[in-house]
Amino acid sequence: MAAPTVTADTTAIDVATPRRRRRSVEGKPRIAVAFTLLFFLLLYLPIVVVVLFSFNSKKSLSAFQSFSWRWYEQFFNDDQLISSLKASLFISSVAMVGALVLGTMLALALEKVRGRPARAVGTVALVPLVTPEIVTGVAALLFFTGLGIHLSLTTVILAEITFSISYVAVIVRGRLAAVSGEVEEAARDLGCTAFQAMRLVTIPTILPALIASGLLVFALVFDDFVLAFFVTGVDPQPLPVRIYSEIRLTISPAINAVGTCMMLVSVVLIGLSLVVPRLFGRKDNGLDLLSGG
Amino acid sequence: MAVADDSSTITKPTRRSATHTRLWGWLLLPPAAWMFIFFVSSIVIVVLLSFGHVGVGGRAVFGSSLENYRALWNSTYLTVFVRSLIYAVATVVCCLAVGYPVAYTIALHGGRYKNALIAALVIPFFASYLIRMYAWSTLLSDEGLVNTGLKTLGLKDGIRFLNTPGAVIAGLTYGFVIFMILPIYASLERMDLSLIEAGKDLYHGPFRTFVSVTLPATRAGMLGGILLVFLPALGDFVSAQLLGGPGTYMIGNLIQQQFFEGQNQPLGSALTVVLMAALAVFMVFYLRATQRAERET
Amino acid sequence: MTDLAGTGTADAPTQETAIRLAGLTKVFGSTTVVDHLDLDIGKGEFFSLLGPSGCGKTTTLRMIAGFSDATEGSILIGGTDVTSVPPHKRPVNTVFQSYALFEHLDVTGNVGFGLRRKGLPKAEITRMVGEALELVQLSEKATARPRELSGGQKQRVALARALVNRPEVLLLDEPLAALDLKLRHQMQVELKTIQREVGITFVFVTHDQDEALTLSDRVAIMNNGVIEQVGTPEDVYERPRTAFAAGFIGTSNLMTGTYEHGALTLAPGIAVPVPGHAELAEGATASIAVRPEKIWMYEFEPHMVRIPGTVVATVYHGATTQYLVDVAPSVRITVLEQNLSRARNEDRWSDGDRIELGWKPEHAVVIR
Numbered sequence: 001m002a003a004p005t006v007t008a009d010t011t012a013i014d015v016a017t018p019r020r021r022r023r024s025v026e027g028k029p030r031i032a033v034a035f036t037l038l039f040f041l042l043l044y045l046p047i048v049v050v051v052l053f054s055f056n057s058k059k060s061l062s063a064f065q066s067f068s069w070r071w072y073e074q075f076f077n078d079d080q081l082i083s084s085l086k087a088s089l090f091i092s093s094v095a096m097v098g099a100l101v102l103g104t105m106l107a108l109a110l111e112k113v114r115g116r117p118a119r120a121v122g123t124v125a126l127v128p129l130v131t132p133e134i135v136t137g138v139a140a141l142l143f144f145t146g147l148g149i150h151l152s153l154t155t156v157i158l159a160e161i162t163f164s165i166s167y168v169a170v171i172v173r174g175r176l177a178a179v180s181g182e183v184e185e186a187a188r189d190l191g192c193t194a195f196q197a198m199r200l201v202t203i204p205t206i207l208p209a210l211i212a213s214g215l216l217v218f219a220l221v222f223d224d225f226v227l228a229f230f231v232t233g234v235d236p237q238p239l240p241v242r243i244y245s246e247i248r249l250t251i252s253p254a255i256n257a258v259g260t261c262m263m264l265v266s267v268v269l270i271g272l273s274l275v276v277p278r279l280f281g282r283k284d285n286g287l288d289l290l291s292g293g
Numbered sequence: 294m295a296v297a298d299d300s301s302t303i304t305k306p307t308r309r310s311a312t313h314t315r316l317w318g319w320l321l322l323p324p325a326a327w328m329f330i331f332f333v334s335s336i337v338i339v340v341l342l343s344f345g346h347v348g349v350g351g352r353a354v355f356g357s358s359l360e361n362y363r364a365l366w367n368s369t370y371l372t373v374f375v376r377s378l379i380y381a382v383a384t385v386v387c388c389l390a391v392g393y394p395v396a397y398t399i400a401l402h403g404g405r406y407k408n409a410l411i412a413a414l415v416i417p418f419f420a421s422y423l424i425r426m427y428a429w430s431t432l433l434s435d436e437g438l439v440n441t442g443l444k445t446l447g448l449k450d451g452i453r454f455l456n457t458p459g460a461v462i463a464g465l466t467y468g469f470v471i472f473m474i475l476p477i478y479a480s481l482e483r484m485d486l487s488l489i490e491a492g493k494d495l496y497h498g499p500f501r502t503f504v505s506v507t508l509p510a511t512r513a514g515m516l517g518g519i520l521l522v523f524l525p526a527l528g529d530f531v532s533a534q535l536l537g538g539p540g541t542y543m544i545g546n547l548i549q550q551q552f553f554e555g556q557n558q559p560l561g562s563a564l565t566v567v568l569m570a571a572l573a574v575f576m577v578f579y580l581r582a583t584q585r586a587e588r589e590t
Numbered sequence: 591m592t593d594l595a596g597t598g599t600a601d602a603p604t605q606e607t608a609i610r611l612a613g614l615t616k617v618f619g620s621t622t623v624v625d626h627l628d629l630d631i632g633k634g635e636f637f638s639l640l641g642p643s644g645c646g647k648t649t650t651l652r653m654i655a656g657f658s659d660a661t662e663g664s665i666l667i668g669g670t671d672v673t674s675v676p677p678h679k680r681p682v683n684t685v686f687q688s689y690a691l692f693e694h695l696d697v698t699g700n701v702g703f704g705l706r707r708k709g710l711p712k713a714e715i716t717r718m719v720g721e722a723l724e725l726v727q728l729s730e731k732a733t734a735r736p737r738e739l740s741g742g743q744k745q746r747v748a749l750a751r752a753l754v755n756r757p758e759v760l761l762l763d764e765p766l767a768a769l770d771l772k773l774r775h776q777m778q779v780e781l782k783t784i785q786r787e788v789g790i791t792f793v794f795v796t797h798d799q800d801e802a803l804t805l806s807d808r809v810a811i812m813n814n815g816v817i818e819q820v821g822t823p824e825d826v827y828e829r830p831r832t833a834f835a836a837g838f839i840g841t842s843n844l845m846t847g848t849y850e851h852g853a854l855t856l857a858p859g860i861a862v863p864v865p866g867h868a869e870l871a872e873g874a875t876a877s878i879a880v881r882p883e884k885i886w887m888y889e890f891e892p893h894m895v896r897i898p899g900t901v902v903a904t905v906y907h908g909a910t911t912q913y914l915v916d917v918a919p920s921v922r923i924t925v926l927e928q929n930l931s932r933a934r935n936e937d938r939w940s941d942g943d944r945i946e947l948g949w950k951p952e953h954a955v956v957i958r
Contacts, residue, residue: 029402036398039391042467043417046428049438053431061431062441102324109321118318121325128332130520131572132528134545138552138565139335146338162331165324185657186690188677190755191707194316204694216419223421225531230552240423247427247535251434259427263420270419274412 047263054256061251071257080242081258087236091157092222098161099217100210103168108198110169111176128166136163137230144231152233159231160221167220168213175209176202208277215273219266336569343562353558361563370547374567377543380458381527384465385473388522389515391466392473396514397507400481411478418471423531426464430455430535456538464532469525473518480514481507512586520579527575528568544568608633608759608791609654613663616649616815623649625815626663631759631793631808636785638794638802641812642838647795650812651761654793655684668758678707683752684761687768689744691736697723697747698732704755722754725784742773749784759791766801778805799839803827811835830879833957841924842879844957845917849876856918863895865951877957882926884953887913887945894948899923901943911938915947923947 053061057068075081110122128136140159144151183205187197203210225240232241243258343361348354364370399410417425432438433454443452454460484507492506493499530545544564551561609631616624624646631637639647652658654665656677664673672680683704692700701722705715723729726746736744745765752760762781766774782805785792796802802809803823811818811826811834819826819835830836833844845862847854849870853861854877862878870876890896899915902922913925925947927938939945 032394032398033402036395039395040413043414046425046432047417047420049432050424050428062436062438102327105320106324109317109324112317113321118321121321121328124328124333125324130524130576132525132545132568134528134530134548135336135339135565135569135572136332138548138561139339140331141552142338142342142558142562143331143335146342158331162327165328169324180688180690182686182688182690183692185655185677186684186686186751187692187703188657189655189682189684190704190751191678193676193678196707201692201694205692207694219419223419223423225421225423240421244423247423247430251431255427259421259424262424266419266421267416270416271412274415 050256051260054260056253071253075257083236084239084242088239092218094157095160095221096218099164099168100214103165106169107172133226137227141230155231164217171213172209175206212273215269219269339562343566345559361560383462384526387466388470388473392470396474396477426535460536461533461541464536465526469522472521476517477514480511484510606633610666615662617661634789635807636792638806638809640802645812646815647812651795656680681758683757685748685765687764689748701751722750726750762794836879843923846877860918878954882924885925886948890948896948901939
C-alpha cells in the first residue's frame with residue numbers, strides 16, 4: 001500500500017518566462033553589415049552585367065554604347081537557338097511532372113512504410129543530392145550507351161528525372177512531417193479508405209510543397225548544364241549545352257541575350273515557388289520548405 | 294499544450310499491420326525501381342567499366358584489369374587529384390569565411406527584412422551556374438570590364454585574373470557559397486539567442502562569446518554546409534574550364550576530356566571511381582563528425 | 591486483469607449497452623499497454639476514461655475507433671463485433687486532441703466531409719451541416735478556413751464534423767487539453783449540454799480528474815493498462831476501491847498500518863481507531879482514506895474518531911484554507927476547512943500548533 005500522500009494543493013507559482021523577440025543582441029556592427037552588402041553587390045554584379053550588356057548596341061562586353069534589341073532579335077531569329085529553347089522547356093516540363101509523381105510517391109511511401117528496406121530506399125534517394133553532377137552524368141551516359149540507347153531529348157529527360165526525384169522527395173517529406181498523422185486518421189474516421197484519405201486529404205494538404213518543388217525542379221532542369229551535356233543527343237540540344245560551345249569560342253552579347261532570357265525564366269520560377277505556398281495561407285513559406293532541409 | 298499520451302509516442306511502426314505495410318509498399322515500388330534502374334545500376338556500370346579497356350573500333354569493353362588505375366598512378370594525374378582536393382578545400386574555407394558572416398548578419402541583424410534578404414540571396418543562385426561563370430569570365434578577362442576600369446584608373450596592364458587558381462577557387466566559391474549560407478542560417482535561426490546573452494556575461498567580449506557559444510551551436514549547420522560545398526566543388530569542371538586553363542584543371546575536367554575528346558571511356562570511368570572514392574571517404578568523416586556533434590549536444 | 595464491469599450495482603450500466611469490451615488487450619513489443627480490459631458502456635452515457643499518461647486510455651480509445659488493432663479480445667458496438675472492421679466502416683466518430691481539421695477545406699467542407707463520403711444528397715448534406723453548426727454555435731463561421739479559427743472554434747468544428755454523422759458512439763481524445771483554462775471550462779459546459787441534447791454515447795479520454803468528475807455519468811480510472819475502478823463520479827470519489835483510485839482523484843490522505851484491536855497502528859504509540867470494520871483480520875496491513883473536507887479540526891461530534899497532530903503548514907485559498915497536519919512520522923494529513931468566519935489568518939491555527947483531527951467513522955474508506 002502506498003505511503004500517505006503528502007500533498008500541496010497549493011498551485012505552484014507560475015513563473016512565465018517572457019518570450020524574447022528576436023531583436024539584435026548587439027548594436028548593429030557596421031563591419032558585418034558592410035561586408036554583407038558588399039557580398040550582395042558581388043552576388044548580383046555578374047547578373048546585372050549580363051543583363052546590361054545584352055542590350056548593348058555594340059558587339060562588346062566592356063564598353064556600353066547604347067540601348068538596342070539587336071541581340072534579342074538575333075536570338076529569336078536563330079532557328080537552332082529557338083529549337084534549343086523549346087527543347088529545354090519541353091525537357092523541364094516533362095522532368096518536372098516525372099519527378100513530382102515519383103518523388104511524391106516516394107515521400108508518401110517513406111512516411112508509411114517502415115523497416116530497413118524502406119529506410120534504405122530513402123537513403124539511396126538522397127544520394128543524388130550530394131553527388132556531383134559529373135558522376136551522375138558519366139553514369140547516365142554509360143548506362144544509355146551501354147544499353148545501346150541513342151542519346152536524345154528522351155535520355156536527357158530520363159537522367160534529369162532521376163536527379164530531381166530527390167529534391168521533390170525531400171521537400172514533400174518535410175511538409176508531410178508537419179501534417180499531423182491525426183488528419184489522415186480523421187479522414188478514415190469519417191469514411192475514407194486509406195487510399196481515399198491520401199487522395200482527398202493528404203495530397204491537397206501538401207499541395208504547396210508539390211507546387212514549390214515542381215517549380216524548383218523546372219528551374220533546376222532548365223538551367224542544368226553538366227548532366228545534360230553528358231546525355232544529350234546532337235539535335236536539338238538543351239539551351240545551356242547549345243550555348244556552352246558558343247561561350248568557349250566567342251565573347252558576344254548574343255550570349256548575354258540568351259543568358260538573360262534563361263535567368264529570367266529561372267528567377268520567375270523560383271520567385272513563384274517562394275511566394276505561392278504563402279498564398280495558400282500557410283505560416284511557413286517556400287523558403288522554409290527549401291532551406292529547412 | 295497537450296500532454297503527450299502513451300500510444301502516440303510509443304512505437305508508431307508496430308501499430309502498422311503487415312498487410313498495411315504491404316499495401317503502401319506498392320507505392321514505394323515505382324520510385325524505388327526507377328532509382329535502382331537509372332541511378333544505382335548506372336553507378337555500378339561505371340565501376341565495372343573502370344576495369345575495362347578500349348577495344349576494337351574504339352568501343353569500350355568490359356574487362357577485369359587494373360590497367361586504368363595503374364595509368365592513373367602517374368605524376369600528371371596525381372597532380373590533378375591533389376590540386377582538386379586543394380581547390381575544394383580552399384573553396385570550403387572561402388565559403389565559410391564569406392558565408393558565415395553573411396548568415397550571421399542576416400540572422401541576427403536582419404530584423405523584419407530577414408526573409409526578403411534570404412530570398413534575395415537564393416534567387417540569383419537559381420540563375421544558371423553556367424551563365425554566372427560566363428559572366429565572371431567576361432568581367433575578369435583581360436579585355437573585360439574590370440580590367441578596363443583598372444586601366445582607366447592608371448593600372449596600365451591591368452591584372453591577369455583569369456587562368457589562375459584564384460579565379461577558379463573564386464568561381465567555385467561564388468557558385469556554391471549559398472549551400473554554406475543556408476544551413477548556417479538555419480542553425481542560427483534555431484539557436485536560442487539568450488545563450489548569447491548568457492555568454493556575454495560569462496565571456497566578457499563579443500569575440501570570445503562568439504567562439505565559445507555561437508560557433509559550437511552552429512556546428513551542425515557548418516558541417517552541413519561543408520558537405521554541400523565540398524562534394525560538388527570537388528567534381529566541378531565548369532569553373533576551371535571557363536575561368537581557368539589547363540594549368541588549373543581538376544578531376545572533373547579530366548573526366549570530361551576522356552569522355553568527349555579522348556574517347557577513352559574506361560579510363561574516364563576509372564577517374565570517376567577515384568572521384569567517388571574521395572567523396573565516400575569524405576562522407577565517412579562527415580558522418581562521424583555529425584555523430585560526435587550529436588552526442589555532445 | 592480486471593473485471594469490474596459487473597461488480598456491484600453501482601458499476602453496471604443501467605441502459606442498453608453501447609460498447610462492450612471483452613478481454614481487450616494491446617501489446618506493443620514487450621509492453622502490455624492495455625491488459626485484458628472488460629468494460630460495458632451504456633447507451634447515452636457520458637463515459638470517461640481517466641488516468642495518468644501511459645495508462646492505456648488513449649490506446650483503448652484508438653482500438654474502439656479502429657486505428658489500432660487489438661492484440662487480443664473483442665470490441666462490440668451496439669451488439670455487433672467490430673474487432674476486425676476497419677475504421678471507416680465503424681459506427682463511431684472521433685474528436686481528436688489536435689482537432690485534425692482539413693486545412694484545404696472550409697468549415698462547411700470539413701463538417702460535411704463524412705456525409706459526402708456516405709453519398710447523401712447535396713440538399714440533405716447542406717441541411718445537416720447547418721444544423722450541426724448551429725448546435726456548436728458556429729453558424730456564422732460556415733465559410734471560414736481552419737487557419738482563421740481560434741482553438742476553441744476549431745474544437746467545435748471538430749465536434750460538429752463528428753456529430754453530424756450521427757454515430758452510435760462519439761470518441762473524444764483529450765479534446766480540451768490544448769485549450770486555456772477558462773475556455774476549457776466553457777467548452778466543458780457546452781460539451782455536456784450538447785451530449786444531453788443529442789443523446790449520443792460519449793467516450794471521453796482525459797487525464798484531468800476535475801474534468802472527468804464534472805462531465806461524466808460514469809468514470810473508469812485506468813492505471814498501467816487495467817481499470818482500477820468504474821463508477822459514478824460520486825462512487826469513485828467517496829468510495830475509492832484501490833489506493834490508486836483514492837490517490838488519483840483528489841487527496842486521499844491514505845493512512846497505512848497494522849490493524850490491531852480496532853485501530854490502525856501507524857507507528858509505535860500512534861493508532862488511528864477504525865470502528866466498525868470487523869472484517870479486517872487482526873494483524874493485517876490495511877489502509878484508510880479520508881477526504882480532506884471530511885476532517886474536522888474543532889467542535890467535534892460525539893462519535894467521531896479523533897487523533898492528535900501538529901500543524902505543519904497553512905495555505906489560504908480564499909474560500910477555503912488548507913492545513914497540512916503531521917499525525918505520525920511521515921504521515922501528513924491534508925485538511926480542507928471552509929473559511930466560515932472572517933477571522934484573520936492569525937486567528938486560525940498556525941504552524942506548530944498541537945491540535946486534534948476528527949472525522950466520522952463512516953467517512954474513513956478502508957482500502958486493502
